[in-house]
Amino acid sequence: MNSPVAKDASVFEHPHFLIFTTRSGAQYLFDAATLTAHPLFQPVSGEQCAALYEDCDDALRAAVAEENGVSALCAYMLKWRRTARAFGASHRGCPGRISGTTDDRERSCTQPLQWTPAPSTLSNLILVLTKDCNLRCDYCIYSGLYQGFSPLGKSFMSWETARKAIDIFLSLNDTDYFRSIPDRKLDISFYGGEPLLCSDMLEEVIRYACSRNDGRFKLHFSVTSNLTSLTKRAADFLVSNRIGINCSLDGPASEHDRYRRFPSGKGTFDAVWRNLELLRSLDEAYFNEQVRALVTINGNSDLEAILRFFDDPGQRAPQIAFVNILRDLATGDFHKFFPFDSRRYQQLHSSILDEYFTRKRNKIPVPEGSFLYHYVEESLIGVYSRIMKFGGGCQGHYTGTCQPGRRLTVSTDGAFHICERISEEFPIGSVHEGVNVERCNEVMRRYAASLPSCNNCWARGMCHLCFAHVGRDGGFRFPEEQCRFARAVVLDKLVTLYSLLEEVPDALSFGDPLVDRYRFLDVR
């Protein structure tokens, strides 16, 4: 879900808070420092709230004593300031994420960005086997439309590079720290270009990794593929070894073929579908467990047609792993060349939301793997889980970026990168030197130094921007347009989330028992 809502009088943005209005007309005050949303029981203007945020505790106490129109709100604010450091308490001399001076801002940005291993560190190795591809999709990251990404090329990973990458990955994991994590699972993924163009190499690497691992870790392999070049032999290997497949599939032929094409311009849907059927015919259980669709949404997508396609059991489409909304629909590079009608997209988006709300209201399940789950619910859960974690807003660093080294992407030349989505201008090591922690820190420092005035942005604890979004031309850039869009995305999610929770308070049973069972702490 990535559609900015139109801002109107119902929204008030302030550096330290946001006032938003849900579908029912209820108003909430969202506190940026604590990521908590508070009902506004009586109409309060944004300007009044801003003044209360600036007021010291004594001024608020005086307002309570006066028993004026906002005295109840002031009493409430005082209580939250005292205990949770909300409502401006944290930018009044207290340590916290909001601070006034540049020095403070930099310190609060850089301190959490010291590279430290976390359990999720180094749990995912992504091998870019080739930059070559048999397709020429218009919105491909290597199509040449995106700054910082070179077009598709003929480079292939050598066996020696792949072998070294596996060795380094397994040895980096062979430490006391990682061994102490129960049931640690390591993912090894193959990426491209089109990795199935190197299916022999892929098989060799999997065999080698298994032999080197020798049962120490639970290894899981997966391939991200367009699936048009799948051979029977490769299919047999993938099925017999239970290798996961993430297949690019944007919906029905009319949607998929719009931008996913062979160099001749012909759509690829038929070829993909034929190979999906091949995998299904080899082992249906495998197909249901291991084959997933990666759906890319663009401004011209017919969201309703995509919903129908994946929802219709008669279609027998694979379950969805991820819905990728083309990088910043409003600001992205692709749509500069392929414009879209934002009003039409907004209408379709609203219609999908209506459908989602209807199902939730009527207790119709929205299962993981469905389009509604990945287009709507997953992002709501992301916001909800940040909100539900107490003090979430006071921890971690600005924006939604990860720590370099969590995953390790190896490009065809053997360089290590932060992830498969970032341009290759920020390497953090190589198969020759291993992971260079100092370079990881350097990337984080540069990122922190490039952050705009996040201290004065109410969305700082919910922002989705990361290295991959803003890394270009050898540096990290945060154009105001992109920040504005990021704020709009968060606003949209908050409005949708709280509208949903008003209507269906227990709508988001997202599998976390700590939240699900305590939502109302009802008797079991």
Add this chain to the structure above:
Amino acid sequence: MIHSDNNNYFVFLPHTQFVRGVHGSVVHDLFDGKLYWFNRQEISEALALLAKGRSIEEAAERSHLRYDELRQYIDALISLHVGRYAPYPFATEGYRPWALDAQIKKEGFNFQGGSVTIELARECLYDCEWCASKGALAAEPCGCFVSPKTDTEISMLPMERIVRSVELLRSLGFDRLVIAGGEPFREADRLWQLLELAARLGMKSELHTTGVIDCEMIERLCSFDVRIAMPFAASNTRAFNRAVRHPSGYNSLLNAVSRFASRGVAFTAKIPARIGREEAAIATADFAVSHGAVGIKFLVYGLPGKHTPEHIRNVVAPQGPADMAVDLRQFMINSQRHHCFYNALFIGADGAVKPCPGWKIAVASLAEESLATILGQGFFDRFAATARNDITSCSACEFRLGCRACLVRTIEWKGSLDAHHWLCSYEPGAGVWRK
């Protein structure tokens, strides 16, 4: 009181939490550490419906209450500042865990710190009657986690293994090191090493000692940023020395106390309180405070053969709803796991690894495996997941998230985790407090 015809909903404020049991319900004000109990099924049902966003009218109808009657209860809640009338069914999130379950699974211990207790020595200079090694019945361990005496001599865990374990735990987020015994000064070399390690790793340290230490060691101890806990067995020489069965225990303690006080080192007094002699314990506490103790911890205990767990229960059990009020931190810990097991680990002198010092049987042994291997096998998951809601006998109780009774003692004295809690004075099915 704000309510008009447009205010058809009642909304609990985000810092409150409604908890329902089979009979009654409570509303926790987590910021003020207060609790409001509703001992009537119809009201509990109505409040649950209101918490789920139903209108006041619907809640009254479905719970078979008169509308005006429900309004009276709501007015009372509003006057207590736990909720408000509203024209909309506002969505408010009361309970916010510190860490989500998914995060706990993913990050293991790696959140909000943690505490590792090291039993540095088994031997002790004292022979206290409340000592766990003598089978005393105590509500909780006194801090000297002496394991029951055995005929066989134990082999001490190599120091290198202890150091590596503490370093690993630090990298997992543990930030507190508790050094206990017996008497840790029986292994003074190891003690200094551990204190230096804690300082190097930036961990807070706490030392449980008898206080029978020579001046040189006290001076050296003062150079560390360590919190000290010592037993104050009585307020006069004779009673003290008799209680700990040491001829110069009292004088040694006063010597240590005066030196700590002169150097500004804070210490906590552990006050044994034998069943039936509570007044003497209070007098001892006054004595400890007058000598500079900054914290007091009572250890209620009974003698084997003379007292039963019921005797202890009568002294320490909560007497009513007011005793079940908790603040935000305690509520969060209680709702995520058992508060004793909150990021806690115990390493015995022989390498026994347990989730809690009171736990009788070791989960694993550091003498045989590395801590990384032990943690990697997930032994501690069951303790991490043991919250009040997971205990059958507690899940029906509306006070379950305000309860701080020791789970280990329940298992020890009642034989089962699911047994009615040994410290419990409340009957959730009937909604009554036992005397």
